[in-house]
Amino acid sequence: MPKNSDKLIGKTFITRSISCFFAVLWLAFCNTPAIAHKVMIFAWVEGNTVHTESKISGGKEIRDATVFVLDGKGNRLLEGKTDNKGRFSFKTPKETDLRVVLKASMGHRAEWKIPAEDFKGVSRESERSIIQKSDTGPQSKVDTFLPSKNREGKVSKSIDAGITREEIEHLVNDALERKLAPIVDLLSESIDKRPTITEIMGGIGYIFGLVGVALYFKNRSNMSK
Amino acid sequence: MHISEGVLSPSILVAGAALTTAGVAIGLKHIDQKDIPTVGILSAAFFVASLVHVPLGPISVHLILNGLLGFILGWKAFPAILVGLTLQALLFQYGGITTLGVNTLNMALPAVTCYYFFGRVVRNNSGRLGFSIAAFACGCCAVLLSGILVALSLYLTGDAFLLAAKVAVAAHLPVMLIEGLLTAACTLFLRRVKPELLEGQYAQKL
Incomplete structure (x- = not known):
């Protein structure tokens, strides 16, 4: 009964591949605190100094990455490197709209705008x-x-x-800045948006939906033949 | 490995998009009705793999799985990776929409290259050891080539090539090892329980 055994193998294949799939999913969720591969930069003004903080999504700081400061028209005003805590501070060069651009290795880039009103x-x-x-x-x-x-x-x-x-x-x-420091920290943390389960499941759903659509069209063209 | 928006020059973005379009067209031509579920499942695996993070060294990297996709899918890896990357860009903000072409090329081209280099073993119907080595090499080299292609894209925009390549390759050494093992394990498993899945692909005329 070659057909029957074929079916059996097919069945175990499907169940096993599904379990493999969920194993990968589980791995993904286990690592959620450390999910990476998106970089971000956050900047705030304190007196006449601008502080920036750069990190990978998940909270890890980015060391030794270049930070460019551009004005509203895109002219480069100054640049510097992040320290061990991923921070870089500079004296306000010009009181216009500023764009702080982070350039990390392997083509990662992030941007933060400081409006002139700040x-x-x-x-x-x-x-x-x-x-x-x-x-x-x-x-x-x-x-x-x-x-x-x-x-x-x-x-x-x-x-x-x-x-x-x-x-x-x-x-x-000074007092205000000291009082606001935790809020600034909280803000910089809240910008870090990790993929949620909804988004992950949504993406997988999209792919399976696409499979369905592709099968539908292939089926229809086969039927018409 | 996902290059962000605003890093590359427009000409490279256009060239990457054009080459990716060609690759996807070839890939779609190869897709048969019975291949569709496989392509879908592997595309989903690719989509989720980027969330599996390897915490080693100062730079954090994640799994890519393009070697596995290349080994099993061949040219069909192009559409599968394009779909995965599009959803990653839209939902996770990894990479970007304008860099989709270049990013797909950087990950799918090594997949196809490795498929041609190491797929021969399957066609020659060699033993278990040869097969495992080929699968391991496929997983490893796909990641390595991707790193080099990323460095090359950055170089064409004006970065120093050697430095960018060194960073990309060094950061992905652990990933290469893990992906090699993963590719070997997955394909050995498939060979045992569902060999026609591999042979169907490799029996195709190239």
């Missing part, structure tokens, strides 16, 4: 404070910024003694 907030405030300072002269230091001064002369004097408007701004900025 810089403007910082620079305008500092400009204003400088203008105000020159207007009021060196003697009077902070006026409207500290309303407590008018109400309680004693306290205000002690504050007034050492702190200028600029310094307060600086302190607030």
